[in-house]
Amino acid sequence: MHATAAVEVAGLVKRYGRSTAVDGLDLTVERGSVTAVLGPNGAGKTTTVEVCEGYRRPDAGQVRVLGLDPLADAAELRPRIGVMLQSGGIYPGVRAMEMLRHIASLHAHPLDTDALAERLGLGSCGRTPYRRLSGGQQQRLSLAMAVVGRPELVFLDEPTAGLDPQARRATWELVRELRADGVTVLLTTHFMDEAEELADRVAIVDAGRVIAHDEPAALCRGNARNTLRFEGRPGLDLESLLTALPPDCKAVEPAPGSYLITGEVKPQLLATVTAWCAQNGVLPDRIAVERHTLEDVFLELTGKELRG
Numbered sequence: 001m002h003a004t005a006a007v008e009v010a011g012l013v014k015r016y017g018r019s020t021a022v023d024g025l026d027l028t029v030e031r032g033s034v035t036a037v038l039g040p041n042g043a044g045k046t047t048t049v050e051v052c053e054g055y056r057r058p059d060a061g062q063v064r065v066l067g068l069d070p071l072a073d074a075a076e077l078r079p080r081i082g083v084m085l086q087s088g089g090i091y092p093g094v095r096a097m098e099m100l101r102h103i104a105s106l107h108a109h110p111l112d113t114d115a116l117a118e119r120l121g122l123g124s125c126g127r128t129p130y131r132r133l134s135g136g137q138q139q140r141l142s143l144a145m146a147v148v149g150r151p152e153l154v155f156l157d158e159p160t161a162g163l164d165p166q167a168r169r170a171t172w173e174l175v176r177e178l179r180a181d182g183v184t185v186l187l188t189t190h191f192m193d194e195a196e197e198l199a200d201r202v203a204i205v206d207a208g209r210v211i212a213h214d215e216p217a218a219l220c221r222g223n224a225r226n227t228l229r230f231e232g233r234p235g236l237d238l239e240s241l242l243t244a245l246p247p248d249c250k251a252v253e254p255a256p257g258s259y260l261i262t263g264e265v266k267p268q269l270l271a272t273v274t275a276w277c278a279q280n281g282v283l284p285d286r287i288a289v290e291r292h293t294l295e296d297v298f299l300e301l302t303g304k305e306l307r308g
């Protein structure tokens with residue numbers, strides 16, 4: 001385990017009765033980075049995060065958060081981390097701003113609660129009891145509570161689930177600002193675009209294990225075969241084109257005049273194809289590099305849709 005990481009999980013196992021929710025999970029979150037944990041329902045994301053937060057006791061494995069043991073060192077760790085739970089943890093009768101101010105009062109240098117509430121669109125419901133807030137307002141209040149104490153590390157469990165597009169953007173903006181301020185963020189999400197937009201690194205979790213962990217762009221490059229597509233006159237000499245391409249590439253004409261090249265699409269490949277076109281008097285009508293998205297990578301790795 002390296003001391004510099006904000007979160008270090010090695011060989012984590014967590015069972016509920018006879019079912020194994022987390023099955024030897026390894027995860028490192030570097031300080032100052034945003035890591036998104038993606039996985040289908042029941043993959044073990046929440047359980048992993050709850051172990052890191054000190055809410056659950058692991059059955060096996062090692063967990064260090066800011067260099068501390070989340071259970072044994074809870075008193076030292078709690079003031080330094082912010083936690084946004086999926087639900088619960090808030091007394092139903094308490095008013096939204098009372099709750100936020102209360103949490104702020106527990107910290108030495110909290111953010112300005114009114115400004116934070118305003119940013120997250122909670123200004124108009126400050127006097128509303130928690131149980132009467134909409135689902136989205138409850139989410140945003142939980143987020144505000146997680147960040148108000150200026151934590152070093154924030155855990156966000158599905159921070160934008162159920163939010164409208166405007167609230168979602170406000171949440172993304174806040175996460176970007178946290179990162180800019182050097183705060184480490186570990187979030188779980190079902191949304192590929194959220195992971196792609198926000199995360200420095202994405203950990204794909206399936207059946208209680210991390211099956212891929214990398215930068216979003218690297219995941220897309222490493223696990224999916226990209227495509228170069230161009231359109232020109234039908235019946236071009238594919239044999240000749242293939243001899244110009246790197247050996248791992250394939251070229252097909254799935255429809256007359258439409259050409260698909262699959263393989264590792266690098267800038268040099270584009271140059272090779274355009275040079276071949278020039279040599280053969282072909283002026284493509286259209287030429288495009290079509291990248292596989294994180295969604296494709298996820299499906300390829302897990303065989304599952306994110307929302308099962």
Ligand SMILES: Nc1ncnc2c1ncn2[C@@H]1O[C@H](COP(=O)(O)OP(=O)(O)OP(=O)(O)O)[C@@H](O)[C@H]1O
Nearest residue numbers: 016019020021039040041042043044045046047048
């Ligand atoms: N308190 C519990 N008691 C029994 N089983 C549980 C408990 N909490 C979670 N599980 C089970 O453990 C597995 C992992 O659940 P977990 O909530 O960690 O997954 P998740 O990836 O966060 O899923 P989701 O995306 O649906 O929130 C699931 O099969 C779930 O049913």
